[in-house]
Amino acid sequence: KAAGGNTLRVYSHSDGEVPARERLRLETDLRVALASDQITVFFQPKVDVDTGHVTGAEALARWNHPRRGLLTPGAFIEIAEETGLILRLGDRVLELACRQGRAWIDAGQPLPLAVNVSMRQLEWAGYTDRVLEILEATGFPPSMLELELTETVAMANSEQVRLVTERLRRAGIRFAIDDFGTGYSSLGHLQHLPFDTFKIDRSFISGLEVEGSNRLIVETILSMARSLNYEVVAEGVETLEQLEVLRATGCKTAQGYLFGMPMAATMFASWRRAFQPA
């Protein structure tokens, strides 16, 4: 019945693409979500490898969908980017993160926060002012905010990206290169970039237990970063063995399921109380 007569099928289920009808539905739902309070932010801890102290958190978008439940970005970031809704989504995430960050400061538990930024946001002429407005309105200090750009975006070498990072860095905001190692940039590019932090992509961390090329890559990134005064965060740390290798190679900060999953703010606060060493 559903596929009867002259139903047009322009999509295939096999290649993982979202069917056209489903995309339209998702877009409509996302507009509603942005007009109401369905977008939330989860926080995942960043931990000092040597002391175990929580040194910060990454804010990650979540969507409380009325019918489908809690959605992770894999289900909606792409469509948000394609439709331009990423601008409003990004604003919302930044605002929610900064508001929470301010609340933690007021509670005597300050914590630096990292927020993801997509290409579309950086290309928007009003982006710099919007970020500064949100910081001003929420009272979250610029120096406690780090913006994460994927390596591909960071290396795009566009004038606009350079301008935005320069202006926001002058305001005290830090910048991180996300998913480092997945793009095509050589390590030699590092020294020319106006960034503070490199986040080593999870794919390099996953094989760390086994002696071999991943270990070498991580060691190389670390020694390079050290000599150029960049901070390094290892992403996706899941096992104690991985942590041991990172510690041995001199990596200072790690993030991953081993320490904590992304959590709602209240959950994060309890996790922090329980996990934080004396």
Ligand code: C2E
């Ligand atoms: P990302 O920036 O690389 O964020 C890390 C992702 O890895 C998160 O997925 C996190 O839940 C997951 N992760 C953390 N630790 C581990 C681990 O130990 N093992 C494994 N297997 N995974 C781990 P999430 O929250 O689903 O986000 C996926 C991506 O969506 C993010 O990747 C980021 O690129 C994007 N994203 C999330 N929030 C935003 C946002 O507000 N704006 C934009 N533009 N993109 C966002």
Ligand code: CA
């Ligand atoms: Ca990130």
Ligand code: CA
């Ligand atoms: Ca990442």
Ligand code: CA
């Ligand atoms: Ca990623």
